[in-house]
Amino acid sequence: MRFSGLRVLREGLTGNRGWTAQWRDPEPQAEYDAVIIGGGGHGLSTAYYLAKNHGMTNIAVLEKGYLGGGNVGRNTTIVRGNYFLPGNSEFYSHSLKLWEGLSEELNYNVMFSQRGVITLFHSDAQRDASARRGNAMINQGDDAELLDRAGLRKLLPYLDYDNGRFPIHGGLLHRRGGTARHDAVAWGYARGADRRGVDLIQQCEVTGIDIENGRVRGVQTTRGAIRAKKVAIVTAGRSGQVAAMAGMRLPIESHVLQAFVSEGLKPVIDHVISFGMGHFYISQSDKGGVVFGGDLDFYASYAQRGNLPMMEHVMEAGMTLMPMIGKARVLRSWGGIMDMTPDGSPIIDKTETEGLFVDCGWCYGGFKAVPASGYALAHLMATGQQHETAAGFRLDRFRSGEGLMDEEATGSQHNLH
Numbered sequence: 493m494r495f496s497g498l499r500v501l502r503e504g505l506t507g508n509r510g511w512t513a514q515w516r517d518p519e520p521q522a523e524y525d526a527v528i529i530g531g532g533g534h535g536l537s538t539a540y541y542l543a544k545n546h547g548m549t550n551i552a553v554l555e556k557g558y559l560g561g562g563n564v565g566r567n568t569t570i571v572r573g574n575y576f577l578p579g580n581s582e583f584y585s586h587s588l589k590l591w592e593g594l595s596e597e598l599n600y601n602v603m604f605s606q607r608g609v610i611t612l613f614h615s616d617a618q619r620d621a622s623a624r625r626g627n628a629m630i631n632q633g634d635d636a637e638l639l640d641r642a643g644l645r646k647l648l649p650y651l652d653y654d655n656g657r658f659p660i661h662g663g664l665l666h667r668r669g670g671t672a673r674h675d676a677v678a679w680g681y682a683r684g685a686d687r688r689g690v691d692l693i694q695q696c697e698v699t700g701i702d703i704e705n706g707r708v709r710g711v712q713t714t715r716g717a718i719r720a721k722k723v724a725i726v727t728a729g730r731s732g733q734v735a736a737m738a739g740m741r742l743p744i745e746s747h748v749l750q751a752f753v754s755e756g757l758k759p760v761i762d763h764v765i766s767f768g769m770g771h772f773y774i775s776q777s778d779k780g781g782v783v784f785g786g787d788l789d790f791y792a793s794y795a796q797r798g799n800l801p802m803m804e805h806v807m808e809a810g811m812t813l814m815p816m817i818g819k820a821r822v823l824r825s826w827g828g829i830m831d832m833t834p835d836g837s838p839i840i841d842k843t844e845t846e847g848l849f850v851d852c853g854w855c856y857g858g859f860k861a862v863p864a865s866g867y868a869l870a871h872l873m874a875t876g877q878q879h880e881t882a883a884g885f886r887l888d889r890f891r892s893g894e895g896l897m898d899e900e901a902t903g904s905q906h907n908l909h
């Protein structure tokens with residue numbers, strides 16, 4: 493079924509009896525050409541592009557819970573293409589372009605809202621770094637504008653510009669950045685993959701990876717063994733554990749990241765604001781809730797929930813930036829498990845086991861990467877060659893030290909920045 497305004501009108505006039513399930517609920521088959529472990533944003537988009545771009549339709553996505561129940565449905569939905577380092581910048585630039593046509597591509601309204609992302613700076617040195625990043629973004633073909641204090645005040649009059657510790661000197665505005673509806677992204681890719689014949693199998697946990705003579709043969713699951721010529725591990729915060737089933741030790745440490753939403757408020761914040769020095773960022777959802785978050789917990793964990801010390805830290809940062817936020821009431825908070833690499837950049841690569849691939853290490857920024865990651869992994873799985881936009885995301889950079897992409901210059905332990 494294609495979605496359209498006409499369809500909505502027709503269903504509205506006929507009692508909404510014509511809507512059908514958006515994807516099938518198939519039983520797992522004994523064998524597939526390819527199996528993708530993980531029904532998050534990256535797994536679903538990989539399945540979609542394998543089917544659409546490469547004609548591979550005898551494939552399955554295996555999800556231990558429900559589609560979109562992981563980080564793809566837990567993030568704060570920020571999409572941006574403001575990366576600095578070659579290797580990252582062309583990849584995120586490609587992703588932003590895919591975002592711009594995504595609703596049409598999927599025939600699914602992902603509610604991509606290019607409201608602009610503003611990254612604040614608080615000193616002359618930070619202004620110089622922002623100017624440099626902006627120039628790199630423009631060189632990449634993306635947009636960037638350096639705003640001084642007066643220019644910023646026109647857009648964001650409600651910030652505290654004279655905070656003693658972090659006085660605001662200006663901001664880097666990236667107009668094509670913004671937010672999207674996270675669930676819709678998962679559902680749109682799921683529906684698109686299903687329509688092309690991909691089996692989406694929920695409540696199916698992968699418990700083992702079968703390897704013979706250095707080649708992957710399939711997976712063991714809670715719903716039986718499934719043979720496959722190609723297997724991709726696309727399990728975000730659980731990547732380390734799933735890769736261990738294939739005898740691999742990934743350079744990944746998993747950490748909790750929390751987020752918060754307030755009660756619905758009248759429109760007040762019409763950009764995404766990033767206050768890096770305070771570990772705080774904020775936007776307002778279309779429903780009116782103010783959505784905000786902060787930093788990782790600085791210890792490794794698989795707990796998919798938040799905790800009070802980080803909550804206090806985030807609230808303090810919010811009050812520092814915009815004291816008016818103290819009047820809003822927090823509705824709820826939640827957490828997701830982040831797959832952190834040492835250099836803060838992701839991995840999309842083959843492994844030493846033939847036919848086995850990994851896509852992980854998205855740290856706290858993998859939502860914006862969903863389209864380009866699936867695009868690149870599908871290309872790699874189908875052709876055996878890295879897609880040009882993801883050529884730098886090699887796994888062996890952590891063994892050799894060559895080609896590390898330390899985007900935020902945080903040293904060898906990005907999770908402790």
Ligand SMILES: Cc1cc2nc3c(=O)[nH]c(=O)nc-3n(C[C@H](O)[C@H](O)[C@H](O)COP(=O)(O)OP(=O)(O)OC[C@H]3O[C@@H](n4cnc5c(N)ncnc54)[C@H](O)[C@@H]3O)c2cc1C
Pocket residue numbers: 529530531532533534535554555556557558560561562563564565566567568569570571696697698699726727728729730734749750751785826827828829830854855856857858859860861
């Ligand atoms: C609070 C928070 C805020 C964030 N904010 C942003 C943001 O604003 N912008 C941005 O770009 N990024 C953001 N992120 C990061 C982004 O959400 C993630 O990097 C990205 O969603 C990870 O990829 P994914 O969608 O494939 O992961 P997931 O949705 O977690 O998918 C992985 C799936 O694998 C499944 N799985 C695991 N083990 C197995 C197994 N053994 N068998 C079968 N299935 C398995 C899981 O159940 C899960 O559904 C945020 C994350 C969080 C938690």
